[in-house]
Amino acid sequence: MAKSIKLRAKAKKGIVTVKALMSHPMETGLRKNKKTGKLIPAHHIQEVTAKVNDKLVLEGLWGGAISKNPYLSFKYKGSKGDSLTLSWVDNKGQSDSATTTVK
Amino acid sequence: MNRRTLLKRSLAAGAVGVAVSAGLLTPGQVLAAYPKDAFAAKDVGSALKAALGSDSMTASGDIKIKAPDIAENGAVVPVTVSTGMGDVESISILSEVNQNPLIAVFNLPAAEPYVSTRIKMGKTGNVVAVVKSGGKLYSAKKEVKVTIGGCGG
Known part of the structure; x- marks a missing residue:
């Protein structure tokens, strides 16, 4: 599960805008497999955290109703050169993270 | 992630890679309980x-x-x-x-x-x-x- 996160961050007038794209199936657990009629088990990201210079700035708790291959954008007060880390954990315990430097 | 990829990534990305990998190993620490x-x-x-x-x-x-x-x-x-x-x-x-x-x-x-x-x-x-x-x-x-x-x- 290495490169599942695309992360961009740009500083402008003291505000850093972060845009992240993760690749994940985001199964709700409510969908049925058309052939077998069985429910497709839930498999979605539960927790997303963003840290700047090791300090928590945002924590997202997600259900299955976030779209497939989730997109997340947020802003924080910061500046160029900040080290930004975004990580996620899903309901199966898989996880990934990415780090970028704010431009 | 197994040890081999950890090593590879650490070597490839240097200090940043190490930091990311370290972060990976402890993703749940700061989080509130999932409701x-x-x-x-x-x-x-x-x-x-x-x-x-x-x-x-x-x-x-x-x-x-x-x-x-x-x-x-x-x-x-x-x-x-x-x-x-x-x-x-x-x-x-x-x-x-x-x-x-x-x-x-x-x-x-x-x-x-x-x-x-x-x-x-x-x-x-x-x-x-x-x-x-x-x-x-x-x-x-x-x-x-x-x-x-x-x-x-």
């Missing part, structure tokens, strides 16, 4: 009670929801929530018509009150944004017409 009940709740009120401890909200004009009036595909509805309020602790996004209305809770210990993401909606209905500010809940709604549902099979 499973809240996401399994079948109506807006009980979802909010489970997630935020209360469902008494005040409608506020100071919350901006940016979402399309008509979404062609309910599986991908872009939603942006922002507010001019200060002291915002969290922003939650719900859809009144989904089987499990609660979509996401964003806790914002140090971020600006702005989040943008993409959600699934089963059918036409209201997107509800709930902002927790100074211990109180404020909400706003916006109707999104969905032409193809996103939660069906």
Whole structure:
């Protein structure tokens, strides 16, 4: 599960805008497999955290109703050169993270 | 991740790689407990009670929801929530018509009150944004017409 996160961050007038794209199936657990009629088990990201210079700035708790291959954008007060880390954990315990430097 | 990829990545990316890998090994430490009940709740009120401890909200004009009036595909509805309020602790996004209305809770210990993401909606209905500010809940709604549902099979 290495490169599942695309992360961009740009500083402008003291505000850093972060845009992240993760690749994940985001199964709700409510969908049925058309052939077998069985429910497709839930498999979605539960927790997303963003840290700047090791300090928590945002924590997202997600259900299955976030779209497939989730997109997340947020802003924080910061500046160029900040080290930004975004990580996620899903309901199966898989996880990934990415780090970028704010431009 | 196994040891081999860890080593490879560390070597390739140097110090940054090590930091990321170290972060990977302890992803759950700082997180609040995941409110499973809240996401399994079948109506807006009980979802909010489970997630935020209360469902008494005040409608506020100071919350901006940016979402399309008509979404062609309910599986991908872009939603942006922002507010001019200060002291915002969290922003939650719900859809009144989904089987499990609660979509996401964003806790914002140090971020600006702005989040943008993409959600699934089963059918036409209201997107509800709930902002927790100074211990109180404020909400706003916006109707999104969905032409193809996103939660069906």
